[in-house]
Amino acid sequence: xxxxxxxxxxxxxxxxxxxxxxxxxxxxxxxxxxxxxxxxxxxxxxxxxxxxxxxxxxxxxxxxxxxxxxxxxxxxxxxxxxxxxxxxxxxxxxxxxxxxxxxxxxxx
Numbered sequence: 520x521x522x523x524x525x526x527x528x529x530x531x532x533x534x535x536x537x538x539x540x541x542x543x544x545x546x547x548x549x550x551x552x553x554x555x556x557x558x559x560x561x562x563x564x565x566x567x568x569x570x571x572x573x574x575x576x577x578x579x580x581x582x583x584x585x586x587x588x589x590x591x592x593x594x595x596x597x598x599x600x601x602x603x604x605x606x607x608x609x610x611x612x613x614x615x616x617x618x619x620x621x622x623x624x625x626x627x
Contacts, residue, residue, distance in 0.1 A: 524550060528559035535566035536596060543567060558586020565597040573597065574605055581613045588613045592623050 531546035547563050561576035577600070580586045587594070591613060600606055610620045 521553075524553050524555045524559070527553070528555060528563065531563045532559075532566060532596065535563055540567060556580070556585055557583060558588070562594065562596055565600055568599070570599060570603060573600055574603070574609065577609055578612075581609065591615075592619075 527546050527550045531543045531550060534540075534546060535543035543563060544567065547560070547567070550560060550563070557576045557580035561573045561580060564570075564576060565573035577591075581588065591597075591610060592615075607620050607624070610623075611617070615623075
């Protein structure tokens with residue numbers, strides 16, 4: 520990840536978290552044009568409420584082994600994904616054990 524895509528990603532996440540959806544969307548489009556990292560793009564989509572796109576980009580992150588995949592259980596801003604039926608399968612693909620997934624699911 521380059522410094523430019525890092526900064527765009529962080530700024531887009533901040534705008535989305537603050538409810539500035541239009542600003543976040545503009546930054547997201549720029550990040551996509553620059554080939555932004557899948558984990559970051561997924562987080563932005565999740566914060567914007569586009570759950571399907573967020574899962575698509577998390578799948579890409581898992582496939583590329585990119586991003587802080589170990590943080591999937593605790594990363595703020597993706598809580599809406601954790602109740603989705605696709606979540607446990609994604610965690611399995613990311614390398615989490617079934618036992619850990621079950622324990623994490625019982626805390627949701």
